[in-house]
Amino acid sequence: MRYESPTTTSEAATLLAGESGEAFVLAGGTDLLVRMKNMMVEPELVVDVKRIPTMRSIEITDDGGFRIGAAVPGVEVGEHEALGRAWPGIVEAAGLIGSDQIQGRCTIVGNVCNASPAADTTPALIAADAQVEIIGPKGQRTIPVAKVATGPGQTSLTKGELVEAILLPPRPANSGDAYLRFTPRTEMDIAVVGAAVSLTLKDGVVSKARVALGAVAPTAIEVEPAAAAIVGSKLDDGALDALVKACRAACKPIDDRRGTIEYRTEVAGVLAKRAALIAFERAGGIQ
Amino acid sequence: MKHDNSYTGQDFKVIGTRVKRPDGIDKVTGRARYGADASLPGQLVGRILRSPHAHARIKSIDISKAEALQGVKAVVTADDMPVPQGLPGDLAHMLENSMARGRALYDGHAVAAVAAIDAKTARKALQLIEVDYEPLPHVTDVDAAMQPDAPVIHDWIYTSGVDPKPEKPSNVVQRTEFGLGDIDAGFAEADVVVERSYKTEATHQGYIEPHACLANIRPDGSGELWVTTQGPFVYRNVCAQMLGMDIAKLKVTSSEIGGGFGGKTHVWGEPVALALSRKANRPVKLVMTRDEVFRASGPTSSTSMDIKLGATRDGKLVAARAEMRYGNGAFPGIWGMLSCMTSFACYEIANCKAIGYDVVLNRPKVAAYRAPSAPMAAFGVESAMDELAAAISMDPVEFRLKNASREGGQSHYGPVWGPIGIRATLEAVRDHPHMKAPLGPNQGRGMACGFWFNIGGQTCSDLNVGIDGTVTLTVGTVDVGGSRASLGLIAAEELGIAYEQVSVNIGDTGSLGHNDMTEGSRGTFSSGMAAIFAARNTIEVLRERAAKMWGIPVEDVTWEAGQAVAKGSAHGNLKPLTLKDIAAKSPKTGGPIAGHNEVVADGAGVSFASHICDIEVDPETGATKVLRYTVVQDAGKAIHPDYVEGQFQGGAAQGIGWALNEEYIYGKDGRLQNPGFLDYRMPVCSDLPFIDTKILEIPNPGHPYGVRGVGETSIVPPLAAIGNALSNAVGVRMHHVPMSPPRILKALREAEREAC
Numbered sequence A: 001m002r003y004e005s006p007t008t009t010s011e012a013a014t015l016l017a018g019e020s021g022e023a024f025v026l027a028g029g030t031d032l033l034v035r036m037k038n039m040m041v042e043p044e045l046v047v048d049v050k051r052i053p054t055m056r057s058i059e060i061t062d063d064g065g066f067r068i069g070a071a072v073p074g075v076e077v078g079e080h081e082a083l084g085r086a087w088p089g090i091v092e093a094a095g096l097i098g099s100d101q102i103q104g105r106c107t108i109v110g111n112v113c114n115a116s117p118a119a120d121t122t123p124a125l126i127a128a129d130a131q132v133e134i135i136g137p138k139g140q141r142t143i144p145v146a147k148v149a150t151g152p153g154q155t156s157l158t159k160g161e162l163v164e165a166i167l168l169p170p171r172p173a174n175s176g177d178a179y180l181r182f183t184p185r186t187e188m189d190i191a192v193v194g195a196a197v198s199l200t201l202k203d204g205v206v207s208k209a210r211v212a213l214g215a216v217a218p219t220a221i222e223v224e225p226a227a228a229a230i231v232g233s234k235l236d237d238g239a240l241d242a243l244v245k246a247c248r249a250a251c252k253p254i255d256d257r258r259g260t261i262e263y264r265t266e267v268a269g270v271l272a273k274r275a276a277l278i279a280f281e282r283a284g285g286i287q
Numbered sequence B: 001m002k003h004d005n006s007y008t009g010q011d012f013k014v015i016g017t018r019v020k021r022p023d024g025i026d027k028v029t030g031r032a033r034y035g036a037d038a039s040l041p042g043q044l045v046g047r048i049l050r051s052p053h054a055h056a057r058i059k060s061i062d063i064s065k066a067e068a069l070q071g072v073k074a075v076v077t078a079d080d081m082p083v084p085q086g087l088p089g090d091l092a093h094m095l096e097n098s099m100a101r102g103r104a105l106y107d108g109h110a111v112a113a114v115a116a117i118d119a120k121t122a123r124k125a126l127q128l129i130e131v132d133y134e135p136l137p138h139v140t141d142v143d144a145a146m147q148p149d150a151p152v153i154h155d156w157i158y159t160s161g162v163d164p165k166p167e168k169p170s171n172v173v174q175r176t177e178f179g180l181g182d183i184d185a186g187f188a189e190a191d192v193v194v195e196r197s198y199k200t201e202a203t204h205q206g207y208i209e210p211h212a213c214l215a216n217i218r219p220d221g222s223g224e225l226w227v228t229t230q231g232p233f234v235y236r237n238v239c240a241q242m243l244g245m246d247i248a249k250l251k252v253t254s255s256e257i258g259g260g261f262g263g264k265t266h267v268w269g270e271p272v273a274l275a276l277s278r279k280a281n282r283p284v285k286l287v288m289t290r291d292e293v294f295r296a297s298g299p300t301s302s303t304s305m306d307i308k309l310g311a312t313r314d315g316k317l318v319a320a321r322a323e324m325r326y327g328n329g330a331f332p333g334i335w336g337m338l339s340c341m342t343s344f345a346c347y348e349i350a351n352c353k354a355i356g357y358d359v360v361l362n363r364p365k366v367a368a369y370r371a372p373s374a375p376m377a378a379f380g381v382e383s384a385m386d387e388l389a390a391a392i393s394m395d396p397v398e399f400r401l402k403n404a405s406r407e408g409g410q411s412h413y414g415p416v417w418g419p420i421g422i423r424a425t426l427e428a429v430r431d432h433p434h435m436k437a438p439l440g441p442n443q444g445r446g447m448a449c450g451f452w453f454n455i456g457g458q459t460c461s462d463l464n465v466g467i468d469g470t471v472t473l474t475v476g477t478v479d480v481g482g483s484r485a486s487l488g489l490i491a492a493e494e495l496g497i498a499y500e501q502v503s504v505n506i507g508d509t510g511s512l513g514h515n516d517m518t519e520g521s522r523g524t525f526s527s528g529m530a531a532i533f534a535a536r537n538t539i540e541v542l543r544e545r546a547a548k549m550w551g552i553p554v555e556d557v558t559w560e561a562g563q564a565v566a567k568g569s570a571h572g573n574l575k576p577l578t579l580k581d582i583a584a585k586s587p588k589t590g591g592p593i594a595g596h597n598e599v600v601a602d603g604a605g606v607s608f609a610s611h612i613c614d615i616e617v618d619p620e621t622g623a624t625k626v627l628r629y630t631v632v633q634d635a636g637k638a639i640h641p642d643y644v645e646g647q648f649q650g651g652a653a654q655g656i657g658w659a660l661n662e663e664y665i666y667g668k669d670g671r672l673q674n675p676g677f678l679d680y681r682m683p684v685c686s687d688l689p690f691i692d693t694k695i696l697e698i699p700n701p702g703h704p705y706g707v708r709g710v711g712e713t714s715i716v717p718p719l720a721a722i723g724n725a726l727s728n729a730v731g732v733r734m735h736h737v738p739m740s741p742p743r744i745l746k747a748l749r750e751a752e753r754e755a756c
């Protein structure tokens, strides 16, 4: 196995494109190294992106949004005050990953590119309408986070492509987001269900909303009918009931050692409701 | 010299103090050497190939390609591990468990192994071994395995303990029965009867350190084994017999141990490592992966039980019946029998019958896990006790107190009780401030009791005095939970010296006579007893040497507070001789000063506990949070209170994990679905509250200091304590452990539907 640590994204893309065997990007390695140790993958080439300066920072973009470099570890996401104020739901999702030790290494982009249906940041990013900036042999492209994972462990990235950064849109006033997951343990566990809600209020009423669920389908999903159910409301019981129903209707989970279909479907609704209430409160809403 | 093990009720100087444990520094600085931390020149890496099938005939194994791979030094199968003549049946099972013989009996059963120059080569070699399997029907559920149409795993198992003797083989190894009186008459007397069925899933001991060893068989047939184990002497005897070696030709050294909880009382990969080393003529290191630990080293039984209890309106328990079906994994065990013996021990029930079935399954061979078999039986009995108390509108603690076993009473499994602690633990629970603390919405409090026998057994200790007057105590019981500190205190107490003057060493099999394992909560009890007697023997020698130094009769020398004192007016002006003084002169007064003792440590005292817990349930997700937990247990005498408390807390933590989330999950294909800590959900620190403890000391008459074993009882009550708390919190009674969020939510929804 070859290990490379280039200092520019284009070099990284060239290395990945040039390898005929299995090649992987290494960010924090908290997924990749585990898979390598368990012999689930035996790469010919590993390209470490932590030495690429443009991937190491969180920037506020010209339009007032955020650009989170692909190699920024969880702990730096958690310490960024402006990001925490604008997108508390994304920051709390990133903060749920692993333990202190894992936080020192894991990245949001690694979480998204690992393409686990249960990845914690993905639903929060989808609810935020986040985009990913991709570089590859054919240059740059930008796609929504929801388009990265195509199935468990599968992504739409083509050979030689890697993600440079996550882009978050500017945040209007009176906005809030939240992410909740259910795990039987308090930590060091994998989401049985995850739910994220991002919303904006106008005159105290929800004017825009996005709802996303994790671990209830082969990829994290956006649930438009659930968002539609709360737009125009102050999250009264009727709106929340409709949100819960829409979320449950959107679930296509599996029965496995981590949870049953019945359980995941029911809890998806519960968490979406609770996340909506938190996001609403963060946006300054009063019921 | 013959010593008396009776309790003497003396005042202690250092016993009961909280001194530092000698192994602490090495453990926190990473210097402690565990099973995987030994190396020998030229050592090879051993790896085991395991069956992916729950049950399959092994038609053939072709190892030729693996053997031909460069860097491979040995490949072994069952052919390289023949059954020695006269090997006892249980050891033959262990041997077949460590290497499949014609059939793979569970997912994870070893079928072949390799030793190679490095891990990569070993892994490659495993891939080159061609096994031709013919899958056979399998059964992993204990109730299904007892059905007449179940696939019969072994054609040689004919249920024992039933009349008439069965004519056909089945999966039921034995039926056992214990009890008293006439249960029909008892139930006829009862005003209220509670009858329920329960199920518990298998759990793993979950020790952090996987099984690991370094085996070295020399060309002359002698050998050594460095291994993480709870009992090097037993491992030696077992491995030597399995491999057809003379016992004295195999030296076993125990490493530091990263948890065992019963799982390291049994050999798994060790015989394979020895066989690989023998064939390769090189040392072989074998370290199991976590996946292998889960799939192929002993979990507990999975169980299914029917419990029936009857009481009169005034709170007298008049009849009890338990039928308990315990899975044994692929080979026969005695787990159902143990469940019978523990089930009703807490209570005086004139008419009771406990029936146990031991059942083989296509699962890994069950091994002991902390008070083996007792927690499941207690889950059934203590849950039903709570329901019965409610049915007669009696406080659950009062109900238990009213029926608690008492000194002089006849236990249901044989012995007449000596002084026991069940009543005292219940009174302490009743009076504990925890019982009166306020509870919020969706919160509930539960309590339950537990019992464990504790054992004594064969023990052998050596005490040696250095020429500077410091003391080395060598024992043969592995220190799993701080016993070196406790034994150091005991030696210091006997000799009348400071704890810091004593070093405690765990001997290898070449340095002491046979010692039984650190199991059955016997470590401090039995090695402590042998340490007391070895110290007393040493004192005899010290008195003789002092007498010699003084030139007076030994009868005139006593040992007081760490020094020899000349008694009698004739010697009035002789200055006492300290241990140091006598030791310094020892080369000239007769050579090394030592005391030895070998003993069958009889008189193990049973141990009872009562636990209280508060929990909160999220009614929308079924998640349970343990808010507060209190353990009250009888220790007899707490030699080192920190490690007694540690045992109480550790057992409770494991019981809480078992109660709430831990379980072996098998797929329809008979494969284990969750062989790792991600999906086998042991609690992490933040899942547990601080576990409060209260040590009671009701001296065990069978030990000079009154010691009882304390290591196991604390895992017995938590399953039921949490089930009882749950029922008080949200009104649903759980009959299936673990009480995981999906099961709780389902029960809540069913209760709602019934209420409509």
Ligand SMILES: Cc1cc2nc3c(=O)[nH]c(=O)nc-3n(C[C@H](O)[C@H](O)[C@H](O)COP(=O)(O)OP(=O)(O)OC[C@H]3O[C@@H](n4cnc5c(N)ncnc54)[C@H](O)[C@@H]3O)c2cc1C
Pocket: A024, A025, A026, A027, A028, A029, A030, A031, A032, A033, A034, A049, A070, A096, A097, A098, A099, A102, A105, A106, A107, A108, A109, A110, A111, A112, A113, A114, A118, A119, A120, A121, A157, A161, A162, A163, A164, A188, A189, A190, A191
């Ligand atoms: C103990 C432990 C606990 C965990 N707990 C959680 C948890 O609670 N929630 C959760 O969601 N996850 C959890 N994880 C999984 C993991 O930590 C996260 O998915 C993490 O975000 C992965 O980030 P990373 O930087 O370590 O990824 P890596 O392991 O470096 O990479 C993951 C995958 O993404 C690819 N990749 C990485 N960066 C890029 C890039 N820039 N472009 C293209 N592909 C890329 C890699 O090639 C690899 O396939 C846990 C893992 C461990 C070991």
